Amino acid sequence: MKPDLPQSLFLLNSTVLLTHQIDAAYWHEWNLFHLPGGNQLNLILNLPIIALVLLAFLQVATHSPRQRLCHQFLAGLGLLTVAIHSGFFLAGHPEFQQPMSLLLLAATLILSLTQWMTLPPANHSNQT
Numbered sequence: 001m002k003p004d005l006p007q008s009l010f011l012l013n014s015t016v017l018l019t020h021q022i023d024a025a026y027w028h029e030w031n032l033f034h035l036p037g038g039n040q041l042n043l044i045l046n047l048p049i050i051a052l053v054l055l056a057f058l059q060v061a062t063h064s065p066r067q068r069l070c071h072q073f074l075a076g077l078g079l080l081t082v083a084i085h086s087g088f089f090l091a092g093h094p095e096f097q098q099p100m101s102l103l104l105l106a107a108t109l110i111l112s113l114t115q116w117m118t119l120p121p122a123n124h125s126n127q128t
Contacts, residue, residue, distance in 0.1 A: 078112030
């Protein structure tokens with residue numbers, strides 16, 4: 001079964017966001033948030049986030065009645081990520097300035113906005 005546009009956007013956006021989390025570990029993002037516990041707490045906090053993204057993809061892949069909410073969740077997570085990092089840039093933090101880091105954030109912005117603009121209708125249940 002070939003994925004439809006919303007499914008493809010979800011898969012691309014979640015892939016970029018999860019790759020950003022790998023980049024965040026490189027930059028020790030927990031220091032930017034002043035999190036006690038360093039990488040250990042960072043890993044613990046990422047477990048439910050990654051689980052929610054994967055569960056949301058399951059809803060999208062199966063055209064669940066909750067798929068629209070799942071698209072909104074991921075697009076919102078992407079926009080929140082970009083907003084937070086924009087704040088870091090404005091505050092003068094040097095992290096995430098490498099080309100690939102910037103590309104991941106730019107892709108997150110573009111994919112999140114596109115995903116939001118192409119949300120499936122609220123009553124969409126294309127079970128095939």
